[in-house]
Amino acid sequence: MDTKTNIPNNTEMTPVISLKGVNKWYGDFQALSNIDLEIKLKEKIVICGPSGSGKSTLIRCLNRLEAHQEGTIHVSGIELHERMKDIDVVRQDIGMVFQSFNLFPHLTVLENCMAGPNWVRGVDKSKAKERAILMLEQVKIPEQADKYPDQLSGGQQQRVAIARSLCMQPKVMLFDEPTSALDPEMVSEVLETMIELAKSGMTMICVTHEMGFARQVADRIVFMAEGEIVEQSSPEEFFNNPQHERTKVFLDQILE
Amino acid sequence: MFVDTVIEDKALHKPVFLIGLSLTVLAIFFALNFTNTLFGEFLRPVIGDPTESGFFGRFAVSLVLTIIFVVNLFVISFFKLKVQVAIVWVELFLLFLAFAYSFDLKMSFIQSRIPLMISRGLFTTIYISAISIVIATVIAIIGAIAKLSNNGFAYAISSFYTSLFRGLPLLLQLFLIYKGLPQLGFMVDAVPAAITALSLCYGAYMTEIFRAGIQSIPRGQWEASRALGFKFNLILRKIILPQAIPIIIPPTGNQFIAMLKDSSLASVLGVWELMYLARTLGQRDFRHMEMLLTAAMIYWALTIVLEVIQARIEEKYKQKS
Ligand SMILES: Nc1ncnc2c1ncn2[C@@H]1O[C@H](COP(=O)(O)OP(=O)(O)OP(=O)(O)O)[C@@H](O)[C@H]1O
Ligand SMILES: [Mg+2]
Numbered sequence: 001m002d003t004k005t006n007i008p009n010n011t012e013m014t015p016v017i018s019l020k021g022v023n024k025w026y027g028d029f030q031a032l033s034n035i036d037l038e039i040k041l042k043e044k045i046v047i048c049g050p051s052g053s054g055k056s057t058l059i060r061c062l063n064r065l066e067a068h069q070e071g072t073i074h075v076s077g078i079e080l081h082e083r084m085k086d087i088d089v090v091r092q093d094i095g096m097v098f099q100s101f102n103l104f105p106h107l108t109v110l111e112n113c114m115a116g117p118n119w120v121r122g123v124d125k126s127k128a129k130e131r132a133i134l135m136l137e138q139v140k141i142p143e144q145a146d147k148y149p150d151q152l153s154g155g156q157q158q159r160v161a162i163a164r165s166l167c168m169q170p171k172v173m174l175f176d177e178p179t180s181a182l183d184p185e186m187v188s189e190v191l192e193t194m195i196e197l198a199k200s201g202m203t204m205i206c207v208t209h210e211m212g213f214a215r216q217v218a219d220r221i222v223f224m225a226e227g228e229i230v231e232q233s234s235p236e237e238f239f240n241n242p243q244h245e246r247t248k249v250f251l252d253q254i255l256e
Numbered sequence: 257m258f259v260d261t262v263i264e265d266k267a268l269h270k271p272v273f274l275i276g277l278s279l280t281v282l283a284i285f286f287a288l289n290f291t292n293t294l295f296g297e298f299l300r301p302v303i304g305d306p307t308e309s310g311f312f313g314r315f316a317v318s319l320v321l322t323i324i325f326v327v328n329l330f331v332i333s334f335f336k337l338k339v340q341v342a343i344v345w346v347e348l349f350l351l352f353l354a355f356a357y358s359f360d361l362k363m364s365f366i367q368s369r370i371p372l373m374i375s376r377g378l379f380t381t382i383y384i385s386a387i388s389i390v391i392a393t394v395i396a397i398i399g400a401i402a403k404l405s406n407n408g409f410a411y412a413i414s415s416f417y418t419s420l421f422r423g424l425p426l427l428l429q430l431f432l433i434y435k436g437l438p439q440l441g442f443m444v445d446a447v448p449a450a451i452t453a454l455s456l457c458y459g460a461y462m463t464e465i466f467r468a469g470i471q472s473i474p475r476g477q478w479e480a481s482r483a484l485g486f487k488f489n490l491i492l493r494k495i496i497l498p499q500a501i502p503i504i505i506p507p508t509g510n511q512f513i514a515m516l517k518d519s520s521l522a523s524v525l526g527v528w529e530l531m532y533l534a535r536t537l538g539q540r541d542f543r544h545m546e547m548l549l550t551a552a553m554i555y556w557a558l559t560i561v562l563e564v565i566q567a568r569i570e571e572k573y574k575q576k577s
Binding site for chain 2: 063065088089091092094095096098100102103104105106115116119120164165
C-alpha cells in the first residue's frame with residue numbers, strides 16, 4: 001500500500017512532535033502552563049494525571065482541535081498556528097481516537113474506514129476498500145464490515161475507530177482515554193489492539209488510566225497536574241521511584 | 257416513543273367514568289340544542305313538531321344523541337387499535353359528508369365547474385407551491401450555513417433576513433412585493449410576486465429548521481471529521497447533512513403542507529388558483545358552498561398526498577439506520 005503521505009520522513013532522532021513553552025487559557029482559566037515536550041518517531045508516550053489536569057487539552061492541541069495561545073507546537077517540522085493553510089494536510093497524518101468513539105453512524109463500518117482515504121487522500125474506492133478490510137482484520141473484526149456502528153458493542157466500535165484512523169496511514173496516533181467509556185470486559189480487547197499497534201512501531205501518545213498498559217508499552221510516562229507537566233520518566237522510574245509528592249498521591253489512589 | 261408494556265384498565269370500562277362522560281356529553285348536546293336540525297326531524301314521531309316541542313323535545317333529542325355517542329364509543333373500545341382508528345376515521349368522514357350535504361348542494365353545478373377548477377386552479381396552486389418549495393429549500397440551506405458560519409457578513413445578512421421575514425405577516429409581504437416593487441421600477445406579475453413572497457417567507461422559517469437540524473448533530477462528529485483532515489464543505493456534505501436530513505424532514509414536511517395552503521393568499525392578487533376560483537365561480541349563481549367545499553376537498557387531498565410522501569421518506573431514512 002503506497003499512498004502518499006504529506007509529512008516528510010523523519011529520522012529516528014528528530015522529534016515528530018515538539019512543544020515549547022505552550023500556554024493555553026479557557027477565558028481566565030489556564031488549562032496548560034509552560035508545556036515543553038518532545039516526542040520522537042516510534043516513541044510511545046502515556047499521559048496521565050488527575051481529572052481536569054489538562055490531558056485532553058494537551059493532546060487536542062497536537063492536531064489543533066484546540067488552539068494554544070503562547071509557545072510553539074511543531075508536528076513533523078510544521079508549526080501549528082491559527083493562520084496556517086495546510087492544517088488538513090497535517091491532520092491527515094495524525095490519527096485520533098476519542099473516548100466516545102465518534103464513528104459516523106450513517107456509514108457502515110467499511111464505509112467509515114474508506115471515507116478518509118477515498119475522500120481526502122485520493123485513493124480510489126477499490127484500493128481504499130482493500131486497505132479498510134486489511135485494517136479491520138488487524139483489529140480483529142473483519143466480519144462486522146457491513147454493519148452500522150450502533151449495531152456493535154462499545155469495544156468493537158472503538159476498534160473500528162482505531163481501524164478508521166489507521167486507514168489514513170498516519171505517522172502518529174493520539175488516544176484520549178480510549179477505554180474509559182467501555183464496560184470492564186471490553187477494555188482488554190481494545191488495549192490488546194493498542195499493544196499490537198505499539199509493537200508494529202507506531203508513534204503513539206495515549207491519555208489513559210490503564211497503568212498495566214502504561215507499564216507494558218510506554219517508553220515514557222508524562223504525569224500532569226493543574227495544567228503542568230509535573231514529571232516524566234520511564235515506567236520503572238515512574239512506578240518505583242516517583243520524584244514528586246503529587247505523583248505519589250496519584251499513584252496511591254490509582255493503584256490501590 | 258415508548259409504549260408501556262403494562263396495560264391499564266380502559267377508562268371507558270369504568271362505570272364512574274362512563275356515567276360522568278354521559279352526563280357531560282348530555283349537557284353539551286343540550287346546550288348546543290339540536291332540536292331544529294335533522295336530528296329533531298328524525299324524532300318527529302316521538303316529540304311532534306320539533307319547533308314546538310320545547311324542553312321535552314330538546315331533552316329527548318340530546319338524550320338520544322348521547323346514547324348513540326356513548327354506545328358507539330363503548331363498542332369501539334373492544335376492537336384492536338388499528339380497527340378502532342379505521343372506524344373512527346370513517347365515522348368522522350361521514351359526519352363531514354353529512355355536514356356538506358346539509359347545504360343542499362347542487363352536484364351538477366359542481367360537475368360543470370370542476371374541470372376548470374382542476375385544469376386552471378389546481379394546476380396554478382401546484383405550480384406556485386412547487387416552485388416556491390424548491391426556492392425556499394435552496395434559501396434555507398444557504399441561510400442555515402450562513403447562520404452557522406463565522407463570517408460576520410453572512411451571519412448578519414442571514415439573521416436579518418430570518419428576523420424580517422418571520423416578523424411580517426405573509427399577506428403583508430405579498431402586498432409589499434406586488435405593490436412596492438413596481439414603484440421602484442421593477443414590474444412584477446402576480447404569480448412571480450406570490451412565488452417570491454412564499455419562497456422568502458418559508459425560506460426564513462426553514463432556515464431556522466435547517467440550522468437547528470445541523471446543530472443537533474453532536475460536536476464529536478465534527479471533531480472526528482476534522483481529525484481525519486476533512487474540510488468544512490466535505491464534512492457538511494458527507495457527514496453532517498446526511499445525519500441532519502432525517503431530523504429535518506418532519507418539520508420541513510409540515511412547512512410544505514402549510515405553504516401549499518398559504519399559496520391561497522395569491523388569490524388576493526387575482527391569481528386564478530384554487531382559492532380564487534372557489535370564491536368567484538359560485539358567485540354569480542349564489543352557489544358559494546358548492547365551490548368552497550370542492551376546493552376544501554382538493555386542498556385536503558393534496559395535503560394527504562404530501563403526508564404520504566413525507567411518511568415514505570421518513571420510512572426510507574429509518575431503514576437506513
Ligand atoms: N471548552 C472549555 N472551556 C472551558 N474550560 C475548559 C474547556 N475544556 C476544558 N476546560 C477546563 O480545562 C481543564 C482541563 O480540562 P481537560 O479536559 O484537558 O482535563 P483532563 O485532564 O482531560 O481531565 P479528564 O481526566 O477528566 O478527562 C479542566 O479544568 C476543564 O474544566
Ligand atoms: Mg480528558
